[in-house]
Every structure is written in structure tokens, then in C-alpha cells.
Amino acid sequence: FEFTFTHSQAGQLAILTTVWFNNTQSNVQFSPFTLYATGQPDTTSILTCSSGLNPNKNVPSNPPGTALCSVEVRDPSGVNKGLSLHFNPYVFGPGSISPFTTQDGGSTFQFYYTADGGPGTVSIIVNVFQIDPIVNSPIELLATAPPTTRSTLLCDSGQNPSTNIPLGNSSLCVLQALDDASQPMHTVASDFDFVLSTASYGYLSPIETADKGKTFTFRFYAVAAGSTYLDVSLGVTNSSVTHSPAALHTTSLPAAYSVIVCKSRHYPIPN
CATH class of the missing domain: 2.60.40.10 (Immunoglobulins)
Structure with missing residues (x-):
């Protein structure tokens, strides 16, 4: 059997499917099946990036370091859930970015910037639906080179x-x-x-x-x-x-028995 589910608003849903056998009603395998009807993410979604270093927008390039970037999904109703395909990440400058992942069902997406292209200025851009940048986009990162003893x-x-x-x-x-x-x-x-x-x-x-x-x-x-x-x-x-x-x-403070000695530059020493 197949059926199509159409949602009218965002939210968590549970689809319960049961079967009758010998006058007994039981859930079928994997029932209830929980899913989330996503909203329509917009430009109020928020981009953040941090290397976890000092300063946190700098990423060493030798050896290549990383910065963790996160997209918080938002729509007109506030924080919501989305799909990775709702967002389009870009990197301009040396380095690369990883695919989106999520640990909370699509409320936030994470990806890594890796400074594997040498030192330079990097712009991380995330657009929603390929068009409009989200909050904080673009974020500027700096891929840094090792300092020298001339410091x-x-x-x-x-x-x-x-x-x-x-x-x-x-x-x-x-x-x-x-x-x-x-x-x-x-x-x-x-x-x-x-x-x-x-x-x-x-x-x-x-x-x-x-x-x-x-x-x-x-x-x-x-x-x-x-x-x-x-x-x-x-x-x-x-x-x-x-x-x-x-x-x-x-x-520490000098003691009261400290002494002062005065000497003349001339000879004989004047009285």
C-alpha cells in the first residue's frame, strides 16, 4: 500500500498504522513513524563560524586548521526545521568547505571550513534558496601563516x-x-x-x-x-x-634605612 502525505503547517507529526488480526489491533513495524513537516526557511536564518582559537575568525593554514560553521534555521514563525537543500554555501578565497550535517533533525546545520589552500582572506556565504544571503552572511575568515622569530x-x-x-x-x-x-x-x-x-x-x-x-x-x-x-x-x-x-x-617598598649618596664631578669635593 502507498499513500501520500501533504502537510499544511510546520511541526512534528506521527503517522500511526495498525493492523487487525484475529480481532486484535496491533501497530505495524516502525509504527508510529515520526516525521517533521519543515517550514519555509528565509533570510532570518543565522550563520556563525568560529575556529575556537584566539581570535576565533583566524584559521591556521600550516598545518591546515578548521572553523566550525553553523546555520540556525529560521522562518517567519521563528526557529524551525529545514532541509540542507534549502541553503547554498559558497567559499571565496583559499580553502574548502564540507557538506552540511545536522544533529537535531534540521534545526541547525553544521559544516567545516578547512584552510587547506594557504593563507589569505576568505568569505563564507550562505544563501537561502540560491538567492538571498542569511544573517551574518558573508562571514570573513583569515587563513593565517605561521609567525617568525622576527616577531x-x-x-x-x-x-x-x-x-x-x-x-x-x-x-x-x-x-x-x-x-x-x-x-x-x-x-x-x-x-x-x-x-x-x-x-x-x-x-x-x-x-x-x-x-x-x-x-x-x-x-x-x-x-x-x-x-x-x-x-x-x-x-x-x-x-x-x-x-x-x-x-x-x-x-617591594624601600625601607626607611635606605641611604642617599651624593658625589661631585669636581675635585676637590666642595664643602
Whole structure:
């Protein structure tokens, strides 16, 4: 037996088919059969992409990394379910994208961008019904190249000397990512390793970037008097960047018995 089901509105449905045998009613195999009548996805559907790195729109190209992209299906009624064929993904720039998959019956679709085409700027576009872009489309990603040891580290406490940090204060550190020609480049924080020679005298704050991974800023917070050294190195080669390691001296208040000594540049020393 065959029959055709036509839906009038979106929603979950259960088709129950039974059979009578010896005056007993029983469900046939696989009954009830649950299906979902999809809506009509529109441009209010939402595209997101993230590499899970810092910054999350940057994707290393050597070795090739990935960014997970997701499409949240929406129609005039709000969040709904759809089919992958309702959407058309495109990638412009180096790299490739995978087919759509879903883990929730079509409420969201996931696909991966892989930076397997070298470094460069990438646009991820998802259109609905081949025509109109959905929310956040296009999304710009950056396929990044590995940084070099020409990258520079500078830490400055704002004191004199700049390597000394009064107890309870901090030193601002700036890491600039540079290529072999000493030109700024986009990277991810995980391209670098950040290591203090001892953790007894302070700690590092979370690493931030405001220019898509060209520079990273963070602070060393002084919690005990003593000296430590911050080494920033390339994660792949373990080679230190320029001006690394940086000296960080946590200072305490001088005691009252500190002395001042004055000497003349002339001879004899005047009274």
C-alpha cells in the first residue's frame, strides 16, 4: 500500500498504522513513524563560524586548521526545521568547505571550513534558496601563516626602569606578529608559547587582540617580590621571538634605612 502525505503547517507529526488480526489491533513495524513537516526557511536564518582559537575568525593554514560553521534555521514563525537543500554555501578565497550535517533533525546545520589552500582572506556565504544571503552572511575568515622569530615582545611597567613592577601593580606586554620581512601578519595566539621562568612572583592575564591577531596584549601581575623572566617562543620550533625573554622584577617598598649618596664631578669635593 502507498499513500501520500501533504502537510499544511510546520511541526512534528506521527503517522500511526495498525493492523487487525484475529480481532486484535496491533501497530505495524516502525509504527508510529515520526516525521517533521519543515517550514519555509528565509533570510532570518543565522550563520556563525568560529575556529575556537584566539581570535576565533583566524584559521591556521600550516598545518591546515578548521572553523566550525553553523546555520540556525529560521522562518517567519521563528526557529524551525529545514532541509540542507534549502541553503547554498559558497567559499571565496583559499580553502574548502564540507557538506552540511545536522544533529537535531534540521534545526541547525553544521559544516567545516578547512584552510587547506594557504593563507589569505576568505568569505563564507550562505544563501537561502540560491538567492538571498542569511544573517551574518558573508562571514570573513583569515587563513593565517605561521609567525617568525622576527616577531617582537615588549613589556613596560610604566615605571623607571620599565622592567621593575611595584608589588600589586602590573606590566603591560605587547607581542607583535611579524613575517620574515618584519611585516605585520595575522596569526593566532596558540602559534606562541608563553612561559614564566617561575610563577612565584606573578601571573599573566588572558591574551587579547584588537587587530585580528597582528598584535596580542596581556599583563604580568606582580604578587610577590622577586625576579622572573617571560619567554615567548614559536610553538612549532620552540625558538624565542625578538627581545624574549623579558625581565620582570617585582619590587617591594624601600625601607626607611635606605641611604642617599651624593658625589661631585669636581675635585676637590666642595664643602
